[in-house]
Amino acid sequence: xxxxxxxxxxxxxxxxxxxxxxxxxxxxxxxxxxxxxxxxxxxxxxxxxxxxxxxxxxxxxxxxxxxxxxxxxxxxxxxxxxxxxxxxxxxxxxxxxxxxxxxxxxxxxxxxxxxxxxxxxxxxxxxxxxxxxxxxxxxxxxxxxxxxxxxxxxxxxxxxxxxxxxxxxxxxxxxxxxxxxxxxxxxxxxxxxxxxxxxxxxxxxxxxxxxxxxxxxxxxxxxxxxxxxxxxxxxxxxxxxxxxxxxxxxxxxxxxxxxxxxxxxxxxxxxxxxxxxxxxxxxxxxxxxxxxxxxxxxxxxxxxxxxxxxxxxxxxxxxxxxxxxxxxxxxxxxxxxxxxxxxxxxxxxxxxxxxxxxxxxxxxxxxxxxxxxxxxxxxxxxxxxxxxxxxxxxxxxxxxxxxxxx
Ligand SMILES: [Zn+2]
Numbered sequence: 001x002x003x004x005x006x007x008x009x010x011x012x013x014x015x016x017x018x019x020x021x022x023x024x025x026x027x028x029x030x031x032x033x034x035x036x037x038x039x040x041x042x043x044x045x046x047x048x049x050x051x052x053x054x055x056x057x058x059x060x061x062x063x064x065x066x067x068x069x070x071x072x073x074x075x076x077x078x079x080x081x082x083x084x085x086x087x088x089x090x091x092x093x094x095x096x097x098x099x100x101x102x103x104x105x106x107x108x109x110x111x112x113x114x115x116x117x118x119x120x121x122x123x124x125x126x127x128x129x130x131x132x133x134x135x136x137x138x139x140x141x142x143x144x145x146x147x148x149x150x151x152x153x154x155x156x157x158x159x160x161x162x163x164x165x166x167x168x169x170x171x172x173x174x175x176x177x178x179x180x181x182x183x184x185x186x187x188x189x190x191x192x193x194x195x196x197x198x199x200x201x202x203x204x205x206x207x208x209x210x211x212x213x214x215x216x217x218x219x220x221x222x223x224x225x226x227x228x229x230x231x232x233x234x235x236x237x238x239x240x241x242x243x244x245x246x247x248x249x250x251x252x253x254x255x256x257x258x259x260x261x262x263x264x265x266x267x268x269x270x271x272x273x274x275x276x277x278x279x280x281x282x283x284x285x286x287x288x289x290x291x292x293x294x295x296x297x298x299x300x301x302x303x304x305x306x307x308x309x310x311x312x313x314x315x316x317x318x319x320x321x322x323x324x325x326x327x328x329x330x331x332x333x334x335x336x337x338x339x340x341x342x343x344x345x346x347x348x349x350x351x352x353x354x355x356x357x358x359x360x361x362x363x364x365x366x367x368x369x370x371x372x373x374x375x376x377x378x379x380x381x382x383x384x385x386x387x388x389x390x391x392x393x394x395x396x397x398x399x400x401x402x403x404x405x406x
Pocket of ligand 1: 330331332333334337342343344
């Protein structure tokens with residue numbers, strides 16, 4: 001299976017021009033694979049250099065370990081239709097939206113029990129779980145092998161404003177003088193509860209630092225990819241988080257916004273570990289995990305993503321988790337609190353996503369206590385510009401949304 005005489009450098013050098021590329025057998029990939037290829041190539045998913053082979057998938061599914069012992073919670077597979085004429089050892093060209101994107105050195109072609117992936121990774125075989133649904137709808141065979149991009153990806157607006165590779169993240173952290181960076185994962189438009197989670201996390205990550213200069217930063221890293229009806233549209237998530245620092249609610253001295261191309265698996269605890277790995281690859285030192293991190297429906301308990309870290313050795317993760325519980329607005333205290341901090345939980349006003357959604361759907365501006373007025377204004381502008389009039393994903397958005405990669 002291992003080819004001899006086809007070192008990595010040689011492959012990349014051989015494919016220098018588009019006409020070289022055109023000589024290869026080409027496969028057009030769907031969005032998910034295109035995004036994963038970009039993420040792999042830039043090192044968001046390091047140490048992976050490509051798509052997993054049988055042994056790797058099996059180690060990850062069974063023990064959350066790659067064969068070399070590295071912690072890895074979610075299989076990364078390249079499913080393909082066997083109508084494509086591909087053999088082990090081939091170098092194939094990968095196109096996306098009809099344009100050359102990458103090359104792949106196919107090391108192995110294999111099959112794996114998709115139901116087993118579902119049961120182990122998602123802890124359910126229920127087809128209603130979106131991660132299970134995607135897993136079971138994979139084609140029957142998988143290609144394993146390293147990938148290389150053949151061109152720098154071009155992003156459409158507004159993504160282009162927030163695209164940073166892992167290396168660029170580290171450079172910006174250094175420029176800002178950040179010694180510690182706490183990652184905040186989001187797929188939401190920020191309400192004030194989120195804002196306070198970020199601020200609480202900043203304090204936790206900043207522990208024991210002197211007060212004279214902000215040397216701890218917050219990286220808001222949005223997961224951009226597959227959407228479900230009712231989610232906030234991706235463009236609005238980016239632009240509203242940007243508005244928080246633009247309008248001074250979090251100083252730009254301690255705030256940075258970027259994104260990772262990744263289709264959420266909703267794998268709850270296992271996905272929390274993956275997010276930790278990705279953000280450690282970006283150079284973050286800490287990572288916030290709130291209630292119901294990366295969960296969906298009632299498949300995982302609210303703090304299951306916290307509990308999984310009990311079984312992980314510290315040396316397996318180069319990032320420190322910060323566990324936060326849900327907060328609420330306490331009218332008696334006049335501030336954002338949680339059940340440990342204040343004793344007025346009977347009077348609490350929760351930040352209910354569905355309540356905020358219904359307020360917005362009624363085209364009413366939420367109170368300042370819930371959402372910053374500028375954030376709301378930016379949200380509605382993004383709805384007009386990118387959401388076909390809606391800040392939430394609709395069937396129309398799914399069908400006609402602009403592509404992320406140009
Ligand atoms: Zn209170």
